[in-house]
Amino acid sequence: MANPMYRQIAEDLRAQIEGGDLEPGQQLRTEIELRDHYGASRNTIRDATKLLAAWGMVETRPGQGTFVVRKIEPYVTTLTGSPKVPILYGEVDDSAAGATGSERILYSTDPQVEIQKAGASVGKLLEIAEGSQVISRHQKRAIDGTPWSMQTSFYPMGFILKGADRLIQADDIAIGTMKYLEQTLGLKQVGYRDWITVRTADGTEASFFNLPPDGRVSVFEVFRTAYDQTGTPMRLTVTVYPTDRNEFIVNVGDVPDDGAGVVPA
Amino acid sequence: MANPMYRQIAEDLRAQIEGGDLEPGQQLRTEIELRDHYGASRNTIRDATKLLAAWGMVETRPGQGTFVVRKIEPYVTTLTGSPKVPILYGEVDDSAAGATGSERILYSTDPQVEIQKAGASVGKLLEIAEGSQVISRHQKRAIDGTPWSMQTSFYPMGFILKGADRLIQADDIAIGTMKYLEQTLGLKQVGYRDWITVRTADGTEASFFNLPPDGRVSVFEVFRTAYDQTGTPMRLTVTVYPTDRNEFIVNVGDVPDDGAGVVPA
DNA sequence: GGGTATTTGTCCGTATGTATT
DNA sequence: AAATACATACGGACAAATACC
Numbered sequence: 001m002a003n004p005m006y007r008q009i010a011e012d013l014r015a016q017i018e019g020g021d022l023e024p025g026q027q028l029r030t031e032i033e034l035r036d037h038y039g040a041s042r043n044t045i046r047d048a049t050k051l052l053a054a055w056g057m058v059e060t061r062p063g064q065g066t067f068v069v070r071k072i073e074p075y076v077t078t079l080t081g082s083p084k085v086p087i088l089y090g091e092v093d094d095s096a097a098g099a100t101g102s103e104r105i106l107y108s109t110d111p112q113v114e115i116q117k118a119g120a121s122v123g124k125l126l127e128i129a130e131g132s133q134v135i136s137r138h139q140k141r142a143i144d145g146t147p148w149s150m151q152t153s154f155y156p157m158g159f160i161l162k163g164a165d166r167l168i169q170a171d172d173i174a175i176g177t178m179k180y181l182e183q184t185l186g187l188k189q190v191g192y193r194d195w196i197t198v199r200t201a202d203g204t205e206a207s208f209f210n211l212p213p214d215g216r217v218s219v220f221e222v223f224r225t226a227y228d229q230t231g232t233p234m235r236l237t238v239t240v241y242p243t244d245r246n247e248f249i250v251n252v253g254d255v256p257d258d259g260a261g262v263v264p265a
Numbered sequence: 266m267a268n269p270m271y272r273q274i275a276e277d278l279r280a281q282i283e284g285g286d287l288e289p290g291q292q293l294r295t296e297i298e299l300r301d302h303y304g305a306s307r308n309t310i311r312d313a314t315k316l317l318a319a320w321g322m323v324e325t326r327p328g329q330g331t332f333v334v335r336k337i338e339p340y341v342t343t344l345t346g347s348p349k350v351p352i353l354y355g356e357v358d359d360s361a362a363g364a365t366g367s368e369r370i371l372y373s374t375d376p377q378v379e380i381q382k383a384g385a386s387v388g389k390l391l392e393i394a395e396g397s398q399v400i401s402r403h404q405k406r407a408i409d410g411t412p413w414s415m416q417t418s419f420y421p422m423g424f425i426l427k428g429a430d431r432l433i434q435a436d437d438i439a440i441g442t443m444k445y446l447e448q449t450l451g452l453k454q455v456g457y458r459d460w461i462t463v464r465t466a467d468g469t470e471a472s473f474f475n476l477p478p479d480g481r482v483s484v485f486e487v488f489r490t491a492y493d494q495t496g497t498p499m500r501l502t503v504t505v506y507p508t509d510r511n512e513f514i515v516n517v518g519d520v521p522d523d524g525a526g527v528v529p530a
Numbered sequence: 531g532g533g534t535a536t537t538t539g540t541c542c543g544t545a546t547g548t549a550t551t
Numbered sequence: 552a553a554a555t556a557c558a559t560a561c562g563g564a565c566a567a568a569t570a571c572c
Binding site (some may be wrong): 055056075078079116125128189190192193195198200215218220225227231243248249256 | 295
């Protein structure tokens with residue numbers, strides 16, 4: 001057995017997909033048909049399609065069939081700079097997919113505000129004691145109806161006592177929380193540090209992002225620590241992005257403008 | 266069947282691992298023992314351990330058993346700034362693992378130089394015609410014996426004709442290729458753009474990085490386009506990093522020094 | 531080196547459950 | 552309700568990798 005049969009079958013199907021014989025969205029032959037075609041058992045065919053699914057090339061739908069995955073058009077976030085996509089607030093509604101032409105609109109839920117105790121990561125990055133209280137503001141975001149990111153911002157509890165009480169209200173701060181903190185507390189953001197990791201999605205994330213339950217699609221977890229003029233962390237924002245639909249850009253020094261076309265299609 | 270049995274078994278084992286009953290590196294009971302313990306068939310046990318493997322919690326070794334994975338201590342790369350780890354050149358040697366104390370030494374192979382035709386990505390990012398010739402310099406890197414990254418730099422073919430002929434020699438350019446290009450061609454790097462994506466590893470990558478063959482561990486693919494003083498791309502560097510042992514930092518504006526401790530352990 | 535025991539990997543056939551059309 | 556297609560679960564047989572004697 002140079003290569004096991006299920007792997008050979010998977011490679012054969014992969015070649016068909018990459019060669020264009022099977023187009024994105026198209027249905028593969030059923031397991032029974034493939035079993036007869038390759039002269040293998042149905043379980044072996046299933047091992048092959050499982051491998052293809054692990055490679056992210058097909059997805060299986062009970063009662064329907066096995067389909068070649070359509071690549072999701074990635075959304076590119078520039079970490080060095082301000083976001084340029086307009087943000088609309090309100091409920092994230094998955095059913096409103098395939099909306100208006102080619103414009104991409106970012107929807108965001110209203111913030112869900114909680115008082116929590118700082119875990120290890122939050123304490124370390126905000127430079128406060130683990131277990132001390134923090135304000136957390138959580139939002140879910142979608143682009144054109146596709147769930148895109150889950151974001152949680154953490155602020156030290158002291159900000160409330162010092163007068164920034166809008167932080168614990170569950171609505172959006174239209175002028176931006178950074179400007180609000182500057183007006184109320186005199187804290188000005190002078191820089192931030194992003195720490196980028198990748199891990200497997202947990203159950204909540206897999207559910208919100210409609211990820212396959214086999215743990216195949218992982219997520220970016222980006223920790224953004226914002227620093228004030230004294231070099232003290234004033235906010236920690238943790239954002240989770242599925243890796244199958246998100247990419248990042250970092251610009252350093254003097255580079256040509258971003259624009260359509262910096263990234264190959 | 267609220268939850269399928271193999272999933273319940275997987276959750277039970279997961280709880281044991283997260284609860285500390287099973288420690289990293291420790292061997293699980295054999296499939297036969299687990300079969301008797303849970304009153305399931307061996308195939309069902311195998312489905313459960315496959316799920317745990319997809320979650321990245323265990324790994325199976327033929328002829329040995331199933332083991333709780335040890336988390337690899339991640340190596341953090343700062344994208345905005347110069348690398349600080351000393352680079353030693355020579356052969357990457359997997360067998361020299363577990364070396365000298367806590368210092369981390371980055372080994373790099375000598376460059377493997379080829380003349381290639383630019384693919385779609387390379388052409389687009391270097392702003393040259395797809396199919397035109399480019400110089401590629403490929404290196405593999407390891408830290409403390411663990412394979413860490415695969416890097417390929419692409420330069421326009423014209424650089425050779427204009428006098429930068431050391432680019433096609435298969436040895437390291439000690440002063441750095443950027444300084445070399447400045448001395449020979451007068452091209453000075455004024456900035457760069459990093460484009461960060463995540464995808465599943467291909468066969469070559471899975472082999473070099475010792476990744477499990479099930480497609481679970483994905484890789485970062487970072488495209489760094491360097492621009493000269495005229496705003497023209499002068500180099501494209503594509504680096505592939507396994508996501509299970511690599512993290513990235515991006516600093517923007519005025520932030521406190523990097524150092525041990527910016528990242529939670 | 532060879533032989534054996536142990537453990538996971540591959541492959542088969544079958545039966546039944548669940549989701550979708 | 553019926554048909555279709557994938558999902559779960561079982562039991563068995565043999566292969567391949569590893570460790571140990």
